[in-house]
Amino acid sequence: MNPLRLSVVSLxxxxxxxxxxxxxxxxxxxxxxxxADIELGKRAPIDAQDAMEEKSGEALAxxxxxGSVTGLFPVLSANGVDIHESLAICEWANDAFxxxxxxxxxxxxxxxxxxxxxxxxxxFANIRTHLxxxxxxxxKEPLALDAATLLEVLRVFEIWKDALARSGGPYLxxxxxxxxxxxxxxxxxxxxxxxxxxxxxxxxxxxxxATPAVRALEEVARKAPRGECQSSCRVC
Ligand SMILES: N[C@@H](CCC(=O)N[C@@H](CS)C(=O)NCC(=O)O)C(=O)O
Numbered sequence: 001m002n003p004l005r006l007s008v009v010s011l012x013x014x015x016x017x018x019x020x021x022x023x024x025x026x027x028x029x030x031x032x033x034x035x036a037d038i039e040l041g042k043r044a045p046i047d048a049q050d051a052m053e054e055k056s057g058e059a060l061a062x063x064x065x066x067g068s069v070t071g072l073f074p075v076l077s078a079n080g081v082d083i084h085e086s087l088a089i090c091e092w093a094n095d096a097f098x099x100x101x102x103x104x105x106x107x108x109x110x111x112x113x114x115x116x117x118x119x120x121x122x123x124f125a126n127i128r129t130h131l132x133x134x135x136x137x138x139x140k141e142p143l144a145l146d147a148a149t150l151l152e153v154l155r156v157f158e159i160w161k162d163a164l165a166r167s168g169g170p171y172l173x174x175x176x177x178x179x180x181x182x183x184x185x186x187x188x189x190x191x192x193x194x195x196x197x198x199x200x201x202x203x204x205x206x207x208x209x210a211t212p213a214v215r216a217l218e219e220v221a222r223k224a225p226r227g228e229c230q231s232s233c234r235v236c
Pocket of ligand 1: 014017039072086
């Protein structure tokens with residue numbers, strides 16, 4: 001197999017980049033991490049006409065040359081094949097490294113782990129907007145959350161409590177799984193913005209923080225390039 005290459009936007013700021021990085025690292029995959037050479041926010045949309053004529057904007061074309069069909073990252077290059085979408089990369093890691101048991105063994109547990117992972121992908125728009133990901137950023141004061149964001153935060157706590165109560169911990173589904181990879185950036189956002197986590201989740205958060213793959217991610221991310229901060233940034 002050719003060396004695996006995970007192209008990311010940033011391990012400091014991109015939650016989507018962090019998730020498959022954690023899965024691959026936990027699976028002890030031999031992979032290199034590459035920061036995609038792109039100008040952020042400059043992804044040209046594919047409009048219907050473009051799609052029909054199979055042509056696309058300059059920025060998107062440049063990103064396609066880097067292996068991203070959608071213009072978004074992460075992308076894993078495995079054996080010359082580019083896989084986009086963070087969850088698909090995690091799924092591939094589970095197939096390629098079965099010994100890592102990245103999904104729970106029981107079918108119903110696997111279904112629930114996949115369900116909350118899909119929820120992560122499709123939901124939590126307010127958290128994404130107001131608590132942008134910044135691994136080492138910290139607000140001076142806890143951020144006041146609006147009602148819609150608070151509801152999403154409470155839903156994350158509910159997911160964690162329910163999974164831990166059923167599995168008995170220490171991770172969401174017992175062993176470290178893709179579901180923990182998907183929710184780790186939520187833990188970091190709560191830390192960055194001073195969102196109080198219920199005491200009963202302390203032990204999960206401590207376990208997550210002490211996970212070898214998580215510690216490795218933080219070490220590598222410290223060396224990742226610092227980006228230009230946006231005016232809306234509250235944590236630098
Ligand atoms: N659904 C995609 C989302 C990927 C995504 O949104 N990536 C962002 C980074 S956090 C990106 O590539 N942004 C580049 C840009 O907006 O210019 C996945 O799960 O991989």
